Amino acid sequence: MTGSRRTLYEPHNGRVNVHDLAAALEPRLPSPLRPADDDRFSRRGLRLLLKRDDLIHPDLVGNKWRKLAPNLAGAAGRPVLTFGGAYSNHLRATAAAGRLLGFPTIGVVRGDELAGRPLNASLARCAADGMRLVFVDRATYRAKGDPEVLAGLLRDAPEGTVVVPEGGSNEAAVRGCTALGRELRGRADVVAVACGTGGTLAGLAAGLGPGQRALGIPVLKGGFLEGEIRALQERAFGGRAGEWGLDDRFHFGGYARGAPGLTAFAEDFEARHGLAVERVYVAKMLYALVTQAEEGAFAPGTTVAAVVTGGPDPVDGNKEGVADGSTG
Structure with a gap:
C-alpha cells in the first residue's frame, strides 16, 4: 500500500480526464514487457514474454x-x-x-x-x-x-x-483497455489474458495490430463469456473488433477454485521465473499457455505474450477453493 496520503485531483469545469488521474496516481505506463526463458516454450521454437501489468500501480493493480x-x-x-x-x-x-x-x-x-x-x-x-x-x-x-x-x-x-x-467492465473500461493492445503492437503474435467479466480481452483485442491475436482464458465455468465479450465490443466499438478467441478448459471448476496440480504449477513457475503468481486468474492463464504449447497449438517461431493482470493478495494470500462468486 502507498499509505493513507491523499493525492487529490481537481475537476476542471466539472470534468476529469484520464490524464488528470494519471497525474494524481502516477501509474507506471506502459507496463514492462519482459522475456521469460522457459524451456517448455523454447524447445518448441516459441518465445514467451510477460506483460507486467501487475506493476502499473501498487493499489490499482494491472x-x-x-x-x-x-x-x-x-x-x-x-x-x-x-x-x-x-x-x-x-x-x-x-x-x-x-x-x-x-x-x-x-x-x-x-x-x-x-x-x-x-x-x-x-x-x-x-x-x-x-x-x-x-x-x-x-x-x-x-x-x-x-x-x-x-x-x-x-x-x-x-x-x-x-x-x-x-x-x-463497461464500454468505458473496454475502450480504456485498448491501450494494452496498443502497447503490444508488433511485440507478440498471440497475447493471452485471464478473463472474469471479459472487459480486458474485449479492449485488448481491439487495440492489437493486424496479424495479432488475443487469447482469453475464462476463470469461470459456464461458457457464457463469448456472448458477454461480443456485447461489450458492440457497445464500445459498434461491432466485433480485433481477432480473439477463448479456451474454456482451464477454469478448474469455477471462480477462485483450483486443484493441487494448479498449485504445484504456480509454485514451479514462481521458482523458474521469480514471479509471485496470483492463483485465481494468472495461474490459470499461464497453465493454459503451457498446455497449449505442449499440444502444438502455436506454430514454431510464434511469440506469445502473457498479460500478468495482478499479483497475489499481500494480505490474505491466494484463495484456492474460495468460491465467493466475485469476478473482479
Whole structure:
C-alpha cells in the first residue's frame, strides 16, 4: 500500500480526464514487457514474454487501472457505487482510488450472511480505505442490473452517485483497455489474458495490430463469456473488433477454485521465473499457455505474450477453493 496520503485531483469545469488521474496516481505506463526463458516454450521454437501489468500501480493493480481510470474520469469526483464478492480485487482497487483521490465509495457485496461475520482481510482493507460495505443476498446480487433493484441500492447512497459495474467492465473500461493492445503492437503474435467479466480481452483485442491475436482464458465455468465479450465490443466499438478467441478448459471448476496440480504449477513457475503468481486468474492463464504449447497449438517461431493482470493478495494470500462468486 502507498499509505493513507491523499493525492487529490481537481475537476476542471466539472470534468476529469484520464490524464488528470494519471497525474494524481502516477501509474507506471506502459507496463514492462519482459522475456521469460522457459524451456517448455523454447524447445518448441516459441518465445514467451510477460506483460507486467501487475506493476502499473501498487493499489490499482494491472487491469484495474486500465478499467477503472476511464470510469473514475467519468465520475469526476462524485461518489462511486460498485459490486463484488468477498475477495474482489475490483472492490479493493475502487476503495483505494477513493482514498487516494478523495471521493466516497460504496461496495455492494455478494452474500448477506457475511454482514454478521468479522470482515476478511480483503473487505477489511476496503473498509479501512473508507468504502461503505453493503451486503446483499445472492438473489438481489444477481438482479443488480434490474432498475428497481438498483434504485433500491441507490436510495441510501449520496446524491449524484455513479454506478460502476462488477469488475468495472463497461464500454468505458473496454475502450480504456485498448491501450494494452496498443502497447503490444508488433511485440507478440498471440497475447493471452485471464478473463472474469471479459472487459480486458474485449479492449485488448481491439487495440492489437493486424496479424495479432488475443487469447482469453475464462476463470469461470459456464461458457457464457463469448456472448458477454461480443456485447461489450458492440457497445464500445459498434461491432466485433480485433481477432480473439477463448479456451474454456482451464477454469478448474469455477471462480477462485483450483486443484493441487494448479498449485504445484504456480509454485514451479514462481521458482523458474521469480514471479509471485496470483492463483485465481494468472495461474490459470499461464497453465493454459503451457498446455497449449505442449499440444502444438502455436506454430514454431510464434511469440506469445502473457498479460500478468495482478499479483497475489499481500494480505490474505491466494484463495484456492474460495468460491465467493466475485469476478473482479
